[in-house]
Amino acid sequence: MTRVLIGRLRVVVPTILLITILTFALRVIIPGGPADALLGGSDNPDTIKMINERYGLDQPIWQQYFSWLGGMLRGDLGTSYATGLPVSDVIGPRLASTVEIVGLGMLLAILAGGAIGMYAAIHRSTRLGRLVFAATGIGVSLPVFWFATIVAGILGVALRILPVNGYTPLADGLVPHLSSIAMPVVLIALPSTALMTRHVRSTMVAALESPYVRTAWAMGISSRRVYFDLALKNAIGPVVSFMPFLAATLVGELVIIDVVFVLPGLGSAIVDAVHFRDYPSLQAIVLLMSVAVVLLSLIADLVLTALDPRRRKEATT
Amino acid sequence: MSRASSSAAHRVPDGPVLSVRDLIVDFGAAEPAVNGVSLDLWQGRILGVAGQSGSGKSMTALTSLGLAPPGAHITGSIRFRDQELVGVGQRTLSRVRGSGMTMIFQETNAALNPVIQVRKQLTLAVRANRDCNQDEAHELVVDALRDVRLDDTDRVLNSYPHELSGGMAQRVMIAMALVCGADVIFADEPTTALDVTVQREVMEIIRRVADEHRLAVMLISHDIGVLEEISDELAVMYRGRVVERGSTDDVIRAPEHPYTRALLDSIPRIGHELTEFVEMPSFDMDLTSLPAAERIAEGSHS
């Protein structure tokens, strides 16, 4: 497994480096430069010069990148323009709800999407199987912010079954905690579950219609074994390569879910950063979210690889 | 051919193990994929079925196993021992599959599961069809591999299919059919993708296991030359129908249907000089109007 991990890191590390470049490029495209934007464009050149010196903006761009990257690697995410505090102080308290909701959402999307996708693949010629597949088509195109507002409106405001007043930490009790994250987790997972279902279904159908599954039927292997032992193993590879997209979709929805449910997470932090033109925080959050996507897909990849002998073999050679 | 007649001679079969009558498999196309086929398979005998692709050979085999693609409308009769299989549910069919009848396919690279070791694939086949413990299963697997002349059993068992040569993979496939303990094996173009010398080896193995285990084999090929060497009987299919059927000797020596003659003429033979290029005649005519076909069609109804 260690060797698999090393093999994967050869891909993951360059990817993360490229993400840092893309994220840093956000600073470059600010019209008039960060200082100008920070000061509203009306201040005299001396002030701009002072600001540039203070934030290191007078250095060549590649030098700025490396000092920024070096800071990121040391855990120094920069200084917030909005508060003057370290960005890590802005972001730190926002991680708890995000990690929990994104992590549980991903788990839910993989498990529910996997199970429903399997069902739809096995029962692809029945009415219910086709209905499930058609429903995922709607699930994919359903805007979460709309659906979330309706669900929050009905369950939270009208019926008062679940709270919509933000995040209750675990320390305040298990039941209040779980009820505060129930709707966000289910809703954030909704589009990814639909995507996962469609993807699992199509790869499972390809496996089920393959010659080797026909062989298994001919040899009298039971349908349970064909579905869960044989075809599923062959579907794992394509499902793994789908993980980054799934994770990216999920993390993207966080912005919406945080805003609708007033959650203190990275999603609302990025919206705040935009409103306060807090570029260092903005960059740090985009970077964190993208790295989270890479790490989530890495974890999913490793777990699924552990289940698949051929991939395990390929990874070690 | 001499092998074939000698092996069949010392056995008196007690009725066919699989009996197909008037089988029609229709997908709603202009013509049914299988259009009134009648065949018998006997234990210890090999029935060679020749015909070009799309003539309904494989569909007849798949339908007998209950593996016709969805959307097939099936009529007629398929009797395995005393059990009628047309119209029964998948539960019954899956009981017959494996332990009763099984099938081996061409292109073993695709037909064996690429992500599962040979050992596990064979063991799964044993476990699906027999009630036995781990050691007994292993013994069965090793015996079957010896039967198909794969003596380096450990190496084979620890391989993935893509690590085996085409001939070895096909022999693994035959071993898999053997460990199921089936009485009937359908072999669909088992040697088509292999080169000529390997082809011969695999055919000889099929002949031998059929004799040793008293298996009823339906051997499907587009190449009647391959079939005539090891089959006891031959059937020729064309456009969903059996147009000629009989003992291998009779069919080869005195083919009655023009299509059979055309198939035979297309094989180059040692001693016979191929004087002219034989073009496959086109048979876009109503088959039932041909005298030979008529006779066979009637014969199968009786």
Next chain:
Amino acid sequence: MSAISLPTKATTRARVRRKKAWTPGSIIAAAVVVAMVLIGLLAPWLAPHDPLQTNSANTLAGPSAAHWLGTDQVGRDVLSRAMFGATAAFRGTAVAVLTMLAIGIPWGLAAGYVGGVADEISMRVADAFLSIPGLVLAVAITGVVGSGLTMSMIAVGVIFSPSIAMLLRSNIIPIRRSNYLRAARALGVSDLRAAVRHVLPNAFGPVLVQVCGLASLCLIVQAALGFLGLGITPPNPSWGGDLADVYLFFTQAPFATVIPGLLIATAAFSISRIGDAIRAGLDVG
């Protein structure tokens, strides 16, 4: 439609019946998209009211003869705003899709054609792009360059371009090895010419399917930006922005929140249905 279709192994399918591509459902979907685009283009002439005209005496009203779809929280005509909202929705989607194609097609051709190290690097870049959530980047870009539709949708187009590129690439590699390309080369056709003449037409169908899936996604991202108040500047009409305005009044006027959301969902679903229909048509060919 999954937004990225990953190359899966071709399977021999015992498919006997031809799949019908253009079912009544997909024809309706295509008609809905065409109608929405037309309404969006003709909104200034079709809309019964000024979408910005407020009326404090008639807020959150249900459907009536004067206001077929009722009014919003400041008394503006929901129907007129919905019509103008279509303009924003499809303009934003078009910007993103055009950007996506402008970057993705040359990228894919280059990656598939040049191969080697260039291909390896372009794969890593694609991985990096696909790891940045589209909506997050769109939000960030808006934050950097200020509110407005065009820049953020260009950013979304850039972010989604690798899935077009990777799809083209996976279509090119087998074609590159094919005989007719070898023949074309033997006849002295240049690589670039061969790529454009032979590869693009062959990959056209799969790319179109992909574009439909991604267009549907872009439309949702566009609406989400509006919902966050970062796309079209209020009070200019956009489906996402209008939804954000009324959703707090859900208990008083549930109907008002339904219209913009339903429009977004219908548009996104219809676009992806067209993609499904094209895909079904390709499956048999």
